[in-house]
Amino acid sequence: MKFCKKYQEYMQGQQKQLPGVDFKKLKKILKKCRKDFESHQDHDGQSCPHHCPVCDGTFFPSLVKEMSAVVGCFNKRAQKLLELHLASGFRKYFMWFQGRLQKDHAALIQEGKDLVTYALINAIAVRKILKKYDKIHYSKQGQAFKSKAQSMHIEILQSPWLCELMAFHINLRETKVKPNKAPALFEGCSLTFDDDKPSLSCELFDSIKLDIDLTCSICLDTVFDPVSLTCGHIFCYMCACSAASVTIVDGLKAAEPKEKCPLCRKTGVYEGALHLEELNILLSRSFHKYWEQRLQTERIERIRQVKEHWESQCRAFMGV
Template identity: 40%
Template sequence: MKFGETFTEYLHGEQERFLNKCSHLEYKRLKKVLKSCRICRALQDNSGSDQQDESNASPDFCQCDSCPLCDQIFFAELTREASDIAGCFSSRVRRLLHLHVSSGMQRYMWRLRHCFTDDQQVMIQEGRMLLDYVTMNAIAIRKILKKYDKIHGSVNGREFKTKLRAKHIELLQSPWLIELGAFYLNFNGSDGGEPGEFFRKFSCDLNDDQPAMTMSISDTLKYEYSLNCAVCLDTLFNPYALSCGHLFCKSCACSSASVLLFQGLKTASQGAKCPICRAVGVYNDAVQMTELDLLLKNRCKDYWKERLRSERAEMVKQSKEYWQSQAILTLGL
């Protein structure tokens, strides 16, 4: 079965009700944009059949490096759709994980809404649909970009992936995907037992010098996410994701942004840069990775406790020095 048919079947399958509330890639429409490229077809006609026979090229293949018509319509549409999908995915994962750690009336209303079914199983099902959602759309983007490069004989598809990273909307590099993986691994290690075969998509190795989480989409397609902080070069502790998508320990991120621990990343200046990509204005919307922190806490208990003591001691020290300096300024000493 061709991927286009597989993707259509997915959109109209058992998850159709879930997908009606989410954006998705207009795969068929983008393929039509490529087929309706008049400039490339004109160049193809002018090239002559003799040249095609000599090169053994496909009839749909064009030798131009880029196409103004496709570049204007195709990439603009693809960027918009990828951004909508990334926004939908992050908001739904954020909501799911918030419910996971909620209690009291909010948890009661959640269970009431689902007729008092097992709320853990409902959340697991929601998480499974979210993972299917992001991986299917990511594969669709990958396929349509390969189609573009095949038609135009260019490398614009690969360049576009770089642009997606620069705009922080590459789906399979989202920190929310790491949070979703940590959410599953935390369930997997709970007293509820093995939640199902789906959880085997995620694995985590924290004993190596380079701790990492791995997500297996298929036997041949795997993604590995480093759990090392690029500042202290140690396993992440109290991890935060900057809006550019890079992960750091909270203390390391605060140090990079030149703010104190007790002040938090929200107080960072707009000019503060990410230590990795040097993007500015990425600290104010930083998000605490609560599920990832819980995973590290459960699997690296001694390390986590030691880092907690160290961070608390540093926070007390910074607070004491800060208020002493404020007192000196106030009294004019």
């Protein structure tokens, strides 16, 4: 079965109408472009220029809109799912009262699996349609668009919520749900080590493989209290605060828009940073002694910063 038909059947089979990549419409745009330029083919055999105004005016804007809708839907649903899993105390009772905690852990894993399938099949659809674009246009504009999509935060495989779902799966697999009684969320998903450097690895269908490095590029150690910036790079929360020139007390939302990511040098990446709570749980269980040491270090640093903060406030109040 061709992927286009398989994709359409999958999207039509969803209980809820979800946004997706209009694979069929995008193929029609490319097909029309090929027909238009075949009638004006140059003597050198090239049927379409590297930059095609016929396609670029409709193809890429449509794809951007659809990818934005897909990643927005995925992020929102993943966030709600993980809120259910992480709920505790009064918040848990409140969600129970609302009827949102009626699912057992196997049901949560199944919902996570459905989310991952939704993300991956749309990622494959984008990959295939961009490959077709380059084939028709004899160009690499489709491949170059992937970098643009990452900078626009619409590349779904770069979503921090996908990282959270991977950690979520491992956490449930190793604690409350027996493997032989729970549906698999990821095939071959695991916390792996290469030269003592941890990473989340996952073998996915259609030759897609995810490897998420869990080493903080600032302190060069396993990320502690991990946070993902909006550019997708993961750091220790304390290290990210230092890079953003803010205190732990003020937090990353206090960072100036001009502050840059230490890796990609993009600006404005701190305000929307996401705490990776499921990943934090996974790493704290896997590196218990290391976690206790880092926790003690952070407590001391937090106390120091709080003290400096109040001393500066007092000096300002007294006009010193």
